[in-house]
Amino acid sequence: MQGARLRRFPFSGGGRSARPETPAPVEAPVTERLPLFAELIERAASGGRCVVLDFAPPSQAGIALFNDMHCRVDIVNFPQALASFKQASTAEDLVRRIRAAIPHDPAHRPNVVLCWDFLNYLPRNVISVVMEQVACLCAPHAQMHALMAYSSPEMPAQPCRYTPFGRDAVEIRPRVERMRESPRMAPKELERCLPGYSIDRVMMLRSGFQEYILRLKGAHSDAPPEVPEGVLTVG
Amino acid sequence: MSAENNQAANNPYPQPSQTAMRRDGASIGPKTHIKGDLHAEEDLLIEGKITGMVVLKSNQLAVGSQGRIVGTAFANVVVVDGTIEGDIYAAERIAIKKSARIQGAVMAPRVSLEDGAHLRGSVEMDPDAIKEAVQAKFGDLLQPSRPEVKPSSPVAAVPPRPVAVERKDEAVKDAAGDKDASGKTESNAASK
Known part of the structure; x- marks a missing residue:
């Protein structure tokens, strides 16, 4: 962690009102300590076989971290996947796109899921659908790490780029050309969106994000879950 | 290549x-x-x-x-x-x-x-x-090669040439008549 610049997120002003599509300056990368992420990685590194499902574009730092853990990483490039989800015309089409975006080998089911901030960019009903699909692919009792925008009324309109910084922090390259309203979802509300998961730990970060460790409640069927009726729109 | x-x-x-x-x-x-x-x-x-x-x-x-x-x-x-x-x-x-x-x-x-x-x-x-x-x-592809199938020549595409041996039949003698003394020629190889 030497030399790391630890400071507030540039988009955690708090006092500003939500102004979607407001132009904002491009910011330099910032580093944020993530205590729960550190615990998760520590447990994963000290345990047995670890399979990580990572919802972030591949990065040198991420691969280096997981290389030290001798684990397997299934990579979902979420910004690309989000663009695909937005083109879904029906609920069935959305599910098909979700399944196509997530690499899956039944012999290697993920027991750690790194969501970073991607849940912030999905409507509540779509969060349920995406994470239900993820649950079907994961090992029983898999753990999931997520960052939810909470205290700040706005956040970058596009997902940020997250790269692990050592084992206890993350470097964030915000894309703040445009801002949008943040979901500000409370833990209870998130739990309602994710009936297959329970919240293990939650911690408020100084950046205004809430850091979550969630856990799959049990074994899920590998078969795709039923698709809800109606059209799901990814905002 | x-x-x-x-x-x-x-x-x-x-x-x-x-x-x-x-x-x-x-x-x-x-x-x-x-x-x-x-x-x-x-x-x-x-x-x-x-x-x-x-x-x-x-x-x-x-x-x-x-x-x-x-x-x-x-x-x-x-x-x-x-x-x-x-x-x-x-x-x-x-x-x-x-x-x-x-x-x-x-x-x-x-x-x-x-x-x-x-x-x-x-x-x-x-x-x-x-x-x-x-x-x-x-697994099968990475098994070590057996010694007897290893080519002696550095050019893998050319099959190993037969060892020159002295043959007494006339046909071989005639064929080798206008070749070099070693007898290591394609025609000689073909006659084997």
Whole structure:
């Protein structure tokens, strides 16, 4: 962690009102300590076989971290996947796109899921659908790490780029050309969106994000879950 | 497919590859498309397209910035600047450069990846899982060659020539009459 610049997120002003599509300056990368992420990685590194499902574009730092853990990483490039989800015309089409975006080998089911901030960019009903699909692919009792925008009324309109910084922090390259309203979802509300998961730990970060460790409640069927009726729109 | 062949005649490469390669390795030029499996026992630089499996038992495979493999690749070390649509296995390490585009599984005990590289799939870095996967996929191909089938000549494409022996039948004597004293000629070989 030497030399790391630890400071507030540039988009955690708090006092500003939500102004979607407001132009904002491009910011330099910032580093944020993530205590729960550190615990998760520590447990994963000290345990047995670890399979990580990572919802972030591949990065040198991420691969280096997981290389030290001798684990397997299934990579979902979420910004690309989000663009695909937005083109879904029906609920069935959305599910098909979700399944196509997530690499899956039944012999290697993920027991750690790194969501970073991607849940912030999905409507509540779509969060349920995406994470239900993820649950079907994961090992029983898999753990999931997520960052939810909470205290700040706005956040970058596009997902940020997250790269692990050592084992206890993350470097964030915000894309703040445009801002949008943040979901500000409370833990209870998130739990309602994710009936297959329970919240293990939650911690408020100084950046205004809430850091979550969630856990799959049990074994899920590998078969795709039923698709809800109606059209799901990814905002 | 040797390096000498590729260096010949009017510089077939528009731009030299940035991929680090040993100078004595073989290479496949950007205007070459090979359909079928490729096995080599020397370092190989691919700037062309291979549709099929590429297996280098104990050498380095480099996929240059213009190179493309549609299929599975195995080598001791793999360096990717170009495109691979398929799984990549390496006994030692895989280096993925920022210009690389990979769709498939990447399996090696050591993996390095430059920011900006496109990777859609999985990265397996567990040595035990890699060993198991390599054995399942390439077990037969990676068995050591039996001594009796090893060619004595460095040119693998030419079958080993028969040992010259003195024959007493007239036909052989006549055939060898206007050849060199060693008797190591194609006609002599054909008569065997």
